[in-house]
Amino acid sequence: MPVSQFGQPRGARGWLAAHLVARLTGDANRWMVDCLQIGPHDRVLDVGCGPGLAAAAAALVTKGWVVGVDASPTMVRLARRRNRTAVRQGRVEIRQAEAARLPYPDGHFTRAGSLNSLQFWPSPDDGLRELYRVLEPGARVAVVLMARSDDPPGPSAPAWFKDTADRLRVAGFTGVEATSETFGGVIHWALLAVRPVRTSQEKKVAPPSTPRRTG
Numbered sequence: 654m655p656v657s658q659f660g661q662p663r664g665a666r667g668w669l670a671a672h673l674v675a676r677l678t679g680d681a682n683r684w685m686v687d688c689l690q691i692g693p694h695d696r697v698l699d700v701g702c703g704p705g706l707a708a709a710a711a712a713l714v715t716k717g718w719v720v721g722v723d724a725s726p727t728m729v730r731l732a733r734r735r736n737r738t739a740v741r742q743g744r745v746e747i748r749q750a751e752a753a754r755l756p757y758p759d760g761h762f763t764r765a766g767s768l769n770s771l772q773f774w775p776s777p778d779d780g781l782r783e784l785y786r787v788l789e790p791g792a793r794v795a796v797v798l799m800a801r802s803d804d805p806p807g808p809s810a811p812a813w814f815k816d817t818a819d820r821l822r823v824a825g826f827t828g829v830e831a832t833s834e835t836f837g838g839v840i841h842w843a844l845l846a847v848r849p850v851r852t853s854q855e856k857k858v859a860p861p862s863t864p865r866r867t868g
Contacts, residue, residue, distance in 0.1 A: 680836045681797065682706035682768055688795040688832070688843050689764045691715050698722070698762040700752050700784060701770020705732025708747065711764075712739045720757070722750040724773075752780030760789035768797045771817065781824035790850040794826060800840040814842050821846050 686707055691697060697711045702721030705728075712719045719739070721732050732747045739745035750756055752767075752774045765788055774780040784794060796817065804811045810831055818829050826846035833842050 679706055681799070681834075681841050683710050684834055684836070684841070685766045685768050685795050685797045685843065686710040686714065688797070688845055689766055689793055691764055693717070695763045696720075696761065698755075698757075698765040698784075698787065700755070700765065700767040700780070701773070702732050702747065703728050703768070703770070705735040705747060707766060707768060708732060708745055709736050709739070712736065712745050716744075717763075719745045720762070721745070721747045722752075722755065723747075724749065724751050751775070753783050755783050755787050757787045759786055761787050763789055763792045764794075765792065766795045766797070769799055771796060771798060777817075778820055778824070781820055781826075785825045785848055788848045790848055792848045794821075794846050794848070796821065796844045796846075798842050799836075800842065804840075810842060814844075818844055825849070 683706075689695075689697070689711075691711055691714045693715055694717045695715045696717045697708075697715060697719045699707045699711070699719075699721040702708055702723045705721055708719050708721040721736075723729050723732065726749055729747055729749045733740055736745045736747060740747065748756065752770070753776055765784055767784075771777050771780065788794065798814065798817065801811070801813070810833075814831070818831065821829050821844055825848065827849045829844060829846040831842065831844055833840055835841070
């Protein structure tokens with residue numbers, strides 16, 4: 654199956670790809686949710702939510718709001734179906750949106766995750782800056798990416814993963830840490846970071862924020 658069907662699934666093949674992703678990534682999605690250390694009142698965002706597995710897992714932990722966004726209408730339909738009860742109750746929202754244009758105000762979320770999605774973003778740097786924008790100061794982020802077939806053997810993080818960590822820092826995140834787990838025989842690398850809490854002095858000289866976006 655073409656790799657593009659996993660980044661932007663469409664048509665009959667896309668529907669098959671979406672179901673395959675759901676079957677293969679359950680453990681990894683739950684691990685990402687664990688990495689976020691979600692509390693009972695957190696507002697959680699999953700960028701590139703795919704079939705909605707992480708949104709469903711997060712909704713079991715928090716009484717706050719859970720949002721999943723994905724650029725693929727096929728994934729959005731599947732994620733809404735998987736979370737239909739929580740969607741009806743107003744606890745989960747699933748929307749079609751690009752990572753670089755999230756339809757939410759500044760500082761709206763307290764936790765955000767992304768699993769095997771960043772490599773499909775047209776501009777990872779723009780997406781990470783947008784992720785920073787919609788998180789409140791002190792919020793936690795987890796970016797999870799699985800190992801590539803051409804990665805060198807061994808336990809060391811590959812060069813592309815270190816580059817992703819640098820991208821997070823450039824976007825403004827601090828406290829960047831790396832961890833990994835293996836699911837289905839494939840290493841999954843996670844970058845954990847926070848949006849820093851500014852001091853009162855830093856707030857005085859901070860540039861104007863990006864205009865707030867609403868639905």
